Amino acid sequence: MHENSLIFPAGEYRERVARLQRKMDEDGLDALLLTAPADVFYVTGFLTRFWESPARPWFIVVPAQGDPVAVIPSIGADLMRRTWMRDIRTWSAPDPRDDGVSLLSDTLCGTVPTEGRIGVPMGLETHVRMPMADYLQVSARIAPRRFVDATDTVQRVREIKTEAEIAKIRTACSIADRAYARVPEFAREGTPLDQVFRAFQIALLDEGADWVSYVAGGAGQGGYGDVISPAGPQPLARGDILMLDTGAVRDGYFCDFDRNYAIGRASDAAKRAHAALYRATETALETLRPGMLACDVHRILTEALAREGADPGGGRLGHGLGITLTEWPSFTPLDTTPLREGMVLTLEPGVCIAPDTIMVHEENLVLRADGCELLSTRAPAELPEIEA
Amino acid sequence: MHENSLIFPAGEYRERVARLQRKMDEDGLDALLLTAPADVFYVTGFLTRFWESPARPWFIVVPAQGDPVAVIPSIGADLMRRTWMRDIRTWSAPDPRDDGVSLLSDTLCGTVPTEGRIGVPMGLETHVRMPMADYLQVSARIAPRRFVDATDTVQRVREIKTEAEIAKIRTACSIADRAYARVPEFAREGTPLDQVFRAFQIALLDEGADWVSYVAGGAGQGGYGDVISPAGPQPLARGDILMLDTGAVRDGYFCDFDRNYAIGRASDAAKRAHAALYRATETALETLRPGMLACDVHRILTEALAREGADPGGGRLGHGLGITLTEWPSFTPLDTTPLREGMVLTLEPGVCIAPDTIMVHEENLVLRADGCELLSTRAPAELPEIEA
Numbered sequence: 001m002h003e004n005s006l007i008f009p010a011g012e013y014r015e016r017v018a019r020l021q022r023k024m025d026e027d028g029l030d031a032l033l034l035t036a037p038a039d040v041f042y043v044t045g046f047l048t049r050f051w052e053s054p055a056r057p058w059f060i061v062v063p064a065q066g067d068p069v070a071v072i073p074s075i076g077a078d079l080m081r082r083t084w085m086r087d088i089r090t091w092s093a094p095d096p097r098d099d100g101v102s103l104l105s106d107t108l109c110g111t112v113p114t115e116g117r118i119g120v121p122m123g124l125e126t127h128v129r130m131p132m133a134d135y136l137q138v139s140a141r142i143a144p145r146r147f148v149d150a151t152d153t154v155q156r157v158r159e160i161k162t163e164a165e166i167a168k169i170r171t172a173c174s175i176a177d178r179a180y181a182r183v184p185e186f187a188r189e190g191t192p193l194d195q196v197f198r199a200f201q202i203a204l205l206d207e208g209a210d211w212v213s214y215v216a217g218g219a220g221q222g223g224y225g226d227v228i229s230p231a232g233p234q235p236l237a238r239g240d241i242l243m244l245d246t247g248a249v250r251d252g253y254f255c256d257f258d259r260n261y262a263i264g265r266a267s268d269a270a271k272r273a274h275a276a277l278y279r280a281t282e283t284a285l286e287t288l289r290p291g292m293l294a295c296d297v298h299r300i301l302t303e304a305l306a307r308e309g310a311d312p313g314g315g316r317l318g319h320g321l322g323i324t325l326t327e328w329p330s331f332t333p334l335d336t337t338p339l340r341e342g343m344v345l346t347l348e349p350g351v352c353i354a355p356d357t358i359m360v361h362e363e364n365l366v367l368r369a370d371g372c373e374l375l376s377t378r379a380p381a382e383l384p385e386i387e388a
Numbered sequence: 389m390h391e392n393s394l395i396f397p398a399g400e401y402r403e404r405v406a407r408l409q410r411k412m413d414e415d416g417l418d419a420l421l422l423t424a425p426a427d428v429f430y431v432t433g434f435l436t437r438f439w440e441s442p443a444r445p446w447f448i449v450v451p452a453q454g455d456p457v458a459v460i461p462s463i464g465a466d467l468m469r470r471t472w473m474r475d476i477r478t479w480s481a482p483d484p485r486d487d488g489v490s491l492l493s494d495t496l497c498g499t500v501p502t503e504g505r506i507g508v509p510m511g512l513e514t515h516v517r518m519p520m521a522d523y524l525q526v527s528a529r530i531a532p533r534r535f536v537d538a539t540d541t542v543q544r545v546r547e548i549k550t551e552a553e554i555a556k557i558r559t560a561c562s563i564a565d566r567a568y569a570r571v572p573e574f575a576r577e578g579t580p581l582d583q584v585f586r587a588f589q590i591a592l593l594d595e596g597a598d599w600v601s602y603v604a605g606g607a608g609q610g611g612y613g614d615v616i617s618p619a620g621p622q623p624l625a626r627g628d629i630l631m632l633d634t635g636a637v638r639d640g641y642f643c644d645f646d647r648n649y650a651i652g653r654a655s656d657a658a659k660r661a662h663a664a665l666y667r668a669t670e671t672a673l674e675t676l677r678p679g680m681l682a683c684d685v686h687r688i689l690t691e692a693l694a695r696e697g698a699d700p701g702g703g704r705l706g707h708g709l710g711i712t713l714t715e716w717p718s719f720t721p722l723d724t725t726p727l728r729e730g731m732v733l734t735l736e737p738g739v740c741i742a743p744d745t746i747m748v749h750e751e752n753l754v755l756r757a758d759g760c761e762l763l764s765t766r767a768p769a770e771l772p773e774i775e776a
Contacts, residue, residue, distance in 0.1 A: 213440050
């Protein structure tokens with residue numbers, strides 16, 4: 001048996017599929033249809049940046065028993081053959097007459113009994129990555145087989161990381177750790193923010209990132225207004241708080257954490273905000289255990305910030321992490337997903353310092369039976385100041 | 389009236405919406421629902437790398453008349469307010485009870501007559517970026533209004549670039565031009581391919597890319613086997629042909645072209661392949677005119693390669709370019725999209741040199757009334773050799 005594969009040995013993927021199939025059995029599914037890059041990578045090890053092109057859909061069918069089937073554009077056949085996948089069916093895409101619809105429908109009909117249920121992740125935090133018209137056409141062609149929601153099936157399996165996955169995320173985190181340590185070299189008073197973003201991406205690549213899928217941040221007097229914007233040309237000024245956040249990728253796995261820096265001397269308000277965020281995160285790191293719910297983490301962080309006299313921001317205060325920048329669960333008051341041993345998570349509390357002025361703080365961890373193990377090197381307790 | 393906006397002045401976006409609304413009128417659409425990052429950016433100027441997180445859907449509703457409405461997660465409100473958009477409706481996402489479904493349904497019902505048709509791009513090269521279950525729920529809630537395919541509506545408008553857009557793509561191309569000129573500095577015999585990929589990304593950032601969404605390539609003796617793989621650790625060897633391909637981004641616009649380099653002396657077969665690709669591209673650059681069809685470009689390139697005695701590879705031989713790495717049309721034998729003045733396109737012929745050994749070649753251009761205007765600096769006629 002061919003046992004080499006990409007990123008991990010084939011045994012890693014076999015075990016993932018076995019776990020998926022056990023959960024499919026519990027959930028009464030006769031197959032899974034996966035279309036999202038992260039799900040395809042999870043099952044096969046097929047890693048490419050070619051997803052950046054929206055031109056072609058890609059399909060993985062996981063049957064109730066046996067190995068998965070790849071139904072993919074022929075341009076991907078060479079790379080897919082370097083994974084552990086052996087049943088690879090291709091068509092020449094994009095084909096305006098039939099862009100894999102027949103091949104996928106035939107594969108599903110050949111795999112699933114006539115009255116069978118085919119799971120497709122269609123819930124919160126998912127998308128079906130294929131044209132809607134084709135999805136509806138496949139739905140009609142495979143009847144009386146039918147598509148049903150498999151969000152829970154996929155998420156309950158994928159959210160528990162193997163030690164091999166945890167090692168990859170730890171590596172991505174350590175790359176970002178080293179890049180953050182270099183920020184004082186290039187984030188100086190007068191440097192335009194877009195140049196800081198470029199220099200930070202260069203530092204991440206230089207420290208070993210394969211690519212940098214996400215950099216965001218902000219800079220402003222005593223805090224910043226927003227955390228998802230690209231950078232503009234405004235220069236860093238004395239009194240600014242600079243925040244950088246990154247999802248850098250190594251071997252297909254992400255880190256996702258941020259760091260704050262004061263340009264020149266930090267204001268007392270900024271120092272207090274940073275200390276409150278640090279201590280609230282410390283409380284969560286000490287408290288989290290398997291069996292708690294995602295909403296408990298939101299409550300723990302919010303209450304800890306309130307005890308510090310800080311004004312907690314809204315939104316979610318952390319999330320899962322792994323093959324994408326963000327994974328479920330979401331640390332909101334509404335997410336009741338149980339925390340389980342082996343989950344890789346971010347803690348991401350934020351505070352309002354003044355109107356339109358916030359500060360955020362983020363760490364990455366893996367949840368063990370006895371609590372949190374940090375994957376990012378802990379942020380300094382005191383807001384670092386970069387000499388202006 | 390507030391007229392500043394992000395990336396372009398508000399007038400650019402107003403004109404885009406006016407063009408969309410004229411086409412919607414022709415196509416009998418009462419509104420458009422847009423969910424894809426490129427479509428959202430096209431209408432609003434909302435530019436962020438936050439799309440990397442699959443956690444939240446984002447919606448833009450373009451009514452038959454009047455300004456578009458943004459129905460978005462509250463985390464994006466600050467940035468959206470910096471665009472020309474004024475009607476911004478938010479919810480706190482992700483919300484497992486109702487992740488924008490009610491707000492979007494209400495917006496559509498308030499915008500579209502009871503029997504109205506709401507266009508959603510659902511054809512080739514599109515995806516609906518929201519959970520499938522929510523899409524089906526919104527479809528039910530808005531009845532008897534219904535979703536219909538608006539792929540043609542959006543594509544016929546977006547495919548004609550404004551001069552402002554062309555200038556952005558030209559800038560992205562010139563960043564890549566300068567980075568390609570530096571490849572001989574870091575792609576040396578013995579350098580691992582993954583280090584070459586990192587150095588190339590660093591060069592792109594250094595030359596002004598905001599971020600690098602795509603780098604692929606290959607290296608092998610006398611050619612390479614595949615063009616979508618990430619890089620491995622194998623060192624460049626004398627006799628290798630190295631290919632690098634990039635989609636680097638500036639102000640939200642992509643370039644997409646590649647370059648080949650011989651490590652040491654190029655074999656005669658590699659030189660002949662490069663010359664055939666160069667001349668076939670030259671033929672296409674001289675021949676393309678508005679009014680031809682996408683399939684004509686495929687034929688022109690394939691016939692030109694055959695005349696050179698080369699073995700044309702399969703697949704598509706170029707495509708549209710702009711806000712995503714690849715846009716329609718596709719230069720395949722089956723795509724009958726008419727070429728029109730103002731389209732930005734790639735020419736991407738490939739040849740088989742030997743079994744599992746190919747070479748590809750790519751240029752970016754804008755189609756003018758009288759033919760092609762290059763946006764990339766033309767590749768050298770002879771395959772460049774990097775001293776080993």
